[in-house]
Amino acid sequence: MWPERGDENTMRRRRSIFDIIREYMEEFERATEEVLSAFEQPSWNLETHSLQPLFNISVTADEVIVTADLPYADPKTLKIESVDENLIEITAKMRVKVRFEDFGVSHREGEFSSFHSRIPLPVPVDASRAKASFRRGILEVRLPRRRGYRIRVE
Template identity: 30%
Template sequence: MNRMAEFKHGLEEAWQSVADGWRQLRDRAAGALTHFGPGKPASAADARAPESAPESAQFPAATWALLAGDVFEDDDKLVVRVEAPGLEKDDFDLEVRSDVLVVRGEKRYEREATEGRYRVRQCAYGSFHRAIPLPSPVETDGAKATYRNGVLRIELPKAARAKTRRIEIGSG
């Protein structure tokens, strides 16, 4: 193989590796990518949101962020875990609709009390909602949710399964 063919082959392999990595990242993050819209200020002190801060022209606030999650299933229940740091348990609203868990919330902006300006702004603030498809029907009456160390954990008991029964075929 001549030098140019080796170079071309190496470049094709590198490009394929980057493309595969990007595809995997996109596929894994697709469901977790969540839009944060304008929220409502909790008080006059919070009224100065990131969008109205003087440095917002230089460092605009992020409007998309990852709310990564896992769905675990066993014979009796589904457990959904969503990583949502920087919130309080009262910031969430949970609902199950047609085998989809809807997680709504709001991450409020808290301005630093010191003088200065932002050099990096990657955090998203505002209201959000995330729809997580559930692999089986659940009983919402027995659902439990906890929020600790930035992780929202929702335990959903599975709906009673229809019993399987063999049907004999009669003659005539």
């Protein structure tokens, strides 16, 4: 009736300190690879002639603020789309084409005429209430955080 002490199906195995350390190391390696992979990706696409803008994400208790650097962007062509509650996409055409030489790079050729970036957000947002401003080449997008709903029990 009662399981035997040695029965593997009923007794929980106690994790050893080595298992715990191994799990932490695996998680650390995964997080490190994720961060470093961003540095391996080029910030340009020669096929589409687009640059990925520099951006910063700030999270407050009420909102997520995305600031993107879009020099030479034409405000009339600026588009911000919500792909889902954790991802936005920013595109804009440039008023002037930019070449690698403008960055001081002489061993590559190519020119860029637009910006394009898909920005993952750290928390879910309500994009329908987002507000954006564009001044002096800096785009600021304010996205309210998505809140859970309280369900009333009757």
